Amino acid sequence: MRDATPAQTDETVYLKDYAPVPVTVTHVDLHVRLDPRATEVSARLTCKRQGPGEMVLNGEQLEMVALRLDGKDLPADRYTLTDKTLTLHDAPDAFLLETVARISPETNKALEGLYMSNGMYCTQCEAEGFRRITWMLDRPDVMATYDVEIEADLPVLLSNGDEVAPGKWHDPWPKPTYLFALVAGNLVAASDRFTTMEGREVALNVWVRPGDEGRTGYALDALKRSMAWDEQVYGRAYDLSVFNIVAVDDFNMGAMENKGLNVFNSKYVLASPETATDTDYALIEGIVAHEYFHNWTGNRITCRDWFQLCLKEGLTVFRDQQFSADMRSAAVQRIGDVLQLRARQFREDAGPLAHPVRPESFVEINNFYTATVYEKGAEVIGMLRRLVGPDGYQAGCDLYFERHDGQACTIEDWLKCFEDATGRDLSQFALWYSQAGTPRVTVEESWEDGVWRATLRQVVPDTPGQTDKIPMTIPVAWGLLDADGAELRPTEVFELSEAEGVIEVETASRPVLSVLRGFSAPVILEHDQSDADRLVLLAHDTDPFNRWEAGRALAKARLVAMVAEGTAPDAPWLEAIAKLARDETADPAFRALALALPSEDDLAQTLHVGGIVPDPDAIHAAREAAGLAIAQALASDLGELRRAMRVTGPYDANAEDAGKRALDAVLLRLATRLDGGDAARAAYGAADNMTDRMAAFTCLLEAGDPSVAKAFEEDWKHDRLVMDKWFAAQVMHSAPDRAVGIATGLTRRDDFDAANPNRFRSVIGALTAGNPAGFHQKDGSGYRFLADWLLKMDAMNPQMAARMSTAFDTWRRYDADRQDLIRAQLDRIAGESISRDLAEMVGRMRG
Ligand code: 0A1
Numbered sequence: 147m148r149d150a151t152p153a154q155t156d157e158t159v160y161l162k163d164y165a166p167v168p169v170t171v172t173h174v175d176l177h178v179r180l181d182p183r184a185t186e187v188s189a190r191l192t193c194k195r196q197g198p199g200e201m202v203l204n205g206e207q208l209e210m211v212a213l214r215l216d217g218k219d220l221p222a223d224r225y226t227l228t229d230k231t232l233t234l235h236d237a238p239d240a241f242l243l244e245t246v247a248r249i250s251p252e253t254n255k256a257l258e259g260l261y262m263s264n265g266m267y268c269t270q271c272e273a274e275g276f277r278r279i280t281w282m283l284d285r286p287d288v289m290a291t292y293d294v295e296i297e298a299d300l301p302v303l304l305s306n307g308d309e310v311a312p313g314k315w316h317d318p319w320p321k322p323t324y325l326f327a328l329v330a331g332n333l334v335a336a337s338d339r340f341t342t343m344e345g346r347e348v349a350l351n352v353w354v355r356p357g358d359e360g361r362t363g364y365a366l367d368a369l370k371r372s373m374a375w376d377e378q379v380y381g382r383a384y385d386l387s388v389f390n391i392v393a394v395d396d397f398n399m400g401a402m403e404n405k406g407l408n409v410f411n412s413k414y415v416l417a418s419p420e421t422a423t424d425t426d427y428a429l430i431e432g433i434v435a436h437e438y439f440h441n442w443t444g445n446r447i448t449c450r451d452w453f454q455l456c457l458k459e460g461l462t463v464f465r466d467q468q469f470s471a472d473m474r475s476a477a478v479q480r481i482g483d484v485l486q487l488r489a490r491q492f493r494e495d496a497g498p499l500a501h502p503v504r505p506e507s508f509v510e511i512n513n514f515y516t517a518t519v520y521e522k523g524a525e526v527i528g529m530l531r532r533l534v535g536p537d538g539y540q541a542g543c544d545l546y547f548e549r550h551d552g553q554a555c556t557i558e559d560w561l562k563c564f565e566d567a568t569g570r571d572l573s574q575f576a577l578w579y580s581q582a583g584t585p586r587v588t589v590e591e592s593w594e595d596g597v598w599r600a601t602l603r604q605v606v607p608d609t610p611g612q613t614d615k616i617p618m619t620i621p622v623a624w625g626l627l628d629a630d631g632a633e634l635r636p637t638e639v640f641e642l643s644e645a646e647g648v649i650e651v652e653t654a655s656r657p658v659l660s661v662l663r664g665f666s667a668p669v670i671l672e673h674d675q676s677d678a679d680r681l682v683l684l685a686h687d688t689d690p691f692n693r694w695e696a697g698r699a700l701a702k703a704r705l706v707a708m709v710a711e712g713t714a715p716d717a718p719w720l721e722a723i724a725k726l727a728r729d730e731t732a733d734p735a736f737r738a739l740a741l742a743l744p745s746e747d748d749l750a751q752t753l754h755v756g757g758i759v760p761d762p763d764a765i766h767a768a769r770e771a772a773g774l775a776i777a778q779a780l781a782s783d784l785g786e787l788r789r790a791m792r793v794t795g796p797y798d799a800n801a802e803d804a805g806k807r808a809l810d811a812v813l814l815r816l817a818t819r820l821d822g823g824d825a826a827r828a829a830y831g832a833a834d835n836m837t838d839r840m841a842a843f844t845c846l847l848e849a850g851d852p853s854v855a856k857a858f859e860e861d862w863k864h865d866r867l868v869m870d871k872w873f874a875a876q877v878m879h880s881a882p883d884r885a886v887g888i889a890t891g892l893t894r895r896d897d898f899d900a901a902n903p904n905r906f907r908s909v910i911g912a913l914t915a916g917n918p919a920g921f922h923q924k925d926g927s928g929y930r931f932l933a934d935w936l937l938k939m940d941a942m943n944p945q946m947a948a949r950m951s952t953a954f955d956t957w958r959r960y961d962a963d964r965q966d967l968i969r970a971q972l973d974r975i976a977g978e979s980i981s982r983d984l985a986e987m988v989g990r991m992r993g
Pocket residue numbers: 270272273398399400401402403436437459512515945
């Protein structure tokens with residue numbers, strides 16, 4: 147398609163047009179005879195009329211071999227077949243529709259539908275991949291039971307549900323097509339068992355390629371902990387006799403919650419101390435939990451249509467964040483979640499791709515698996531919980547599970563459960579689902595005649611297609627400290643539900659306000675607080691999130707001044723940072739986060755909002771200078787601090803040890819700024835795990851000593867996942883003016899396989915997201931590089947290309963020359979024959 151913008155295309159789908167199907171499917175019987183180029187899919191659909199109208203089935207890239215209705219070949223005048231649909235004319239009230247389709251998994255590089263990855267067959271059906279397997283009503287409100295028979299000369303044949311005979315599967319739980327899965331290959335399992343609170347014995351398997359069994363232990367353990375947690379916290383038990391997880395090397399996303407058969411990007415399953423970092427372990431834990439939790443929030447209760455995607459995703463992200471907070475440090479988890487939210491969702495909300503948590507139209511649904519739907523969707527659940535309280539939240543969830551089990555639901559259904567369970571009117575709160583953009587909340591304080599007052603004002607900014615927004619319900623958690631840091635008022639929640647609200651407290655001395663504690667709402671807070679107050683909060687706030695936030699605000703103010711005014715970091719700030727680094731009472735993981743400077747992209751956005759055109763090189767230089775100043779302030783302590791972080795005994799991925807390694811890595815980076823890499827070389831040599839090894843490796847790359855890259859490659863060239871790290875590190879940690887050259891060189895290597903999403907992201911994504919100053923080089927080389935790859939990728943895997951194109955979404959922040967350069971690349975892409983996926987994204991970004 148050529149140059150389609152959402153407004154121009156007749157392919158746009160609207161929420162307001164939702165209508166149930168006239169004829170539904172209640173049971174699917176599939177027989178799949180696997181073959182790389184000629185797989186035959188025989189489907190028998192039990193169909194039932196529920197209203198007037200024709201039955202329109204979806205089917206794409208299928209070759210029709212047979213079509214029968216109630217056992218008889220269907221005459222040509224009873225149906226219409228196009229490259230996207232099969233329409234039945236005059237379908238009876240109840241009938242059996244039989245089709246035979248031929249497909250070619252081996253040539254499917256889009257990784258949607260049935261495809262092959264390293265010799266194994268696997269499927270990805272969310273959102274609309276099932277239509278590439280056979281003709282079906284490929285939409286989430288059509289829920290059917292399934293019988294699947296797989297024929298192939300392969301040892302392991304898996305599908306959803308319970309195995310009734312070798313290669314034969316029955317799934318008794320009605321499910322939409324997007325939760326269908328099939329896997330076949332030469333696989334081995336690491337297995338365990340779990341007994342549910344209802345007494346059901348469940349076999350747990352993690353299927354991997356032979357040789358990878360030794361790296362499955364952590365995922366299996368995370369699965370058992372997830373199952374137990376969902377029982378304890380949400381009262382939800384598993385409902386089949388087997389739970390299978392399969393690791394796949396070629397996968398577009400993180401993982402997929404297919405009923406009873408989760409398919410994972412191997413990066414989020416396989417871990418050993420030698421090959422995975424602490425961050426990998428934490429991600430595996432979180433993603434295993436996320437997919438498992440979908441069994442109730444997504445599978446048992448699913449979405450009526452794709453506009454309701456946040457119904458399952460926002461809630462499930464919220465649940466996995468709760469789980470990780472319970473498994474690790476809640477404060478550290480919250481800071482990490484907010485860092486992510488700001489980096490990805492605030493950025494999205496501030497640009498041309500901004501959309502509501504529940505969008506109202508789309509061209510390609512795959513383009514809406516976004517930070518807004520997922521992460522802001524989770525924040526909305528967190529706010530709801532804060533507003534109705536933990537008991538109200540539990541009552542609402544219980545009612546939701548009870549009332550809607552087995553149904554395909556909407557956000558209205560979800561909110562109604564909380565209204566009915568708590569008696570609270572949530573109509574204004576519901577605006578969080580329909581109004582896009584990050585609200586700005588300004589806080590103005592006064593203290594006069596023994597009365598302290600904070601005036602809070604909210605503004606919801608305009609976003610594409612939305613202006614003149616209505617004030618929302620914003621839960622603002624706050625508390626007061628005195629000037630010495632003692633607590634004056636513990637945390638309370640103020641509900642800001644109008645454009646302006648006032649908090650008033652009688653107090654004999656001027657208090658220090660700690661506001662938006664725990665980041666109680668996804669808003670941008672504008673609070674002109676003095677350095678002195680921020681230092682009090684940094685040292686004493688009882689709310690650990692706000693302690694960290696105070697440090698962040700101080701750091702940001704310094705860095706903005708360094709970029710905009712050329713100032714140098716001041717002594718009081720450096721002293722405060724150094725004090726925090728030395729504070730043995732604080733958790734090392736927390737100290738590591740507090741010592742980390744705001745990212746270059748975060749600073750660019752902050753400058754832009756402040757009316758300053760961000761210069762990526764100047765931002766990079768300021769961050770470097772600030773890092774050096776911190777290193778100098780801590781110079782005499784670095785050795786001793788690092789020794790205190792030494793972890794004894796064999797590697798364990800637990801949060802405590804990981805926190806020590808995280809702080810040690812920050813300290814090593816500081817040391818490298820002073821010693822040119824001596825400490826890092828020693829650390830690299832001494833490392834006995836991938837966390838420490840990567841920390842030292844990236845320090846050496848930053849110090850301009852790439853010699854270790856060769857050694858690293860020699861050690862790990864046999865391991866795809868470790869080599870992904872090697873590729874990414876070189877791009878992310880190179881000097882900005884060398885980054886595009888390095889990335890280009892890496893793409894020319896034999897082991898750069900662009901068809902593998904992990905490898906593609908480890909070079910192209912590492913440049914766009916991991917080296918902003920490199921991507922935004924003045925000569926436009928980064929933009930050209932990205933556009934070249936988007937065009938190449940689009941021909942293979944449109945979903946991947948569309949996702950990666952979002953690197954251009956901040957183009958309006960930059961100077962006129964950079965804007966012209968980016969626009970030229972967007973125009974160039976739009977002028978080519980590109981997929982609907984990429985066309986929609988480029989159209990929205992060009993505006
Ligand atoms: N539902 C999955 C994410 C997912 C979405 C789309 C995919 O292919 C287009 C794959 C996975 C989750 O939330 O984990």
